[in-house]
Amino acid sequence: MGKLSASYYISDDVVSIANSLLGKYLYCNTNNILTGGIITETEAYKGVTDKASHSYGGRLTNRTKTMYEKGGIAYIYLCYGIHYLLNVVTADINTPHAILIRSIYPLIGVPEMLARTSKKTADYNLTIGPGKLTKAMGITNSLNGVSYLENELWIEDKGIVINEEDIYAGSRIGVEYAEEDAALPYRFVLNHNNYIKKTH
């Protein structure tokens, strides 16, 4: 319970962490605006052995160097020149595993998120998709490398217990170029309908 600690992020098993992040609460406090919600979709990227990963083959560049740092920080990068995508760096230093947060169910700071996204209704559509999520939460490049153990960006376990049958595991989105690794079941989606009601 409570904010996830440093040890949570240090495991080598990035796939299991991606699975276990479902049902956790993601919070972001930027510009004195607190936003957040329940994580409902994640994708694991398994470092140097995963052809879909930015760090495949040990690729180390100015962008990907964040992935090589110790687990528990954010890896944020620009996609298609438009969208910032939020990742959780896991494992120990020099093991560049990361988890892409693809969707949350919006619960905290909904009016602010609506204003940022020019949307009218606060259903799950508000923060479904990695680009929409970062826009709604005000997440940009400036949070790249920020620790999940501090008070700007963090994840909490609020005691929601997920049944395995409510989790869909399948292939990741937009990674067709990754050849045999494109089919790996590293994407996890939570059937949130069974959990959201408990929080209202």
Place this chain on the structure above:
DNA sequence: CGTACGATCTGCT
């Protein structure tokens, strides 16, 4: 230095 393209979303048809 030049070029190709991407872990996407929106709006229009």
Place this chain on the structure above:
DNA sequence: GCAGATCGTACGA
């Protein structure tokens, strides 16, 4: 269903 937006990153010259 599809094109367009829009730019940093990576890599080769």
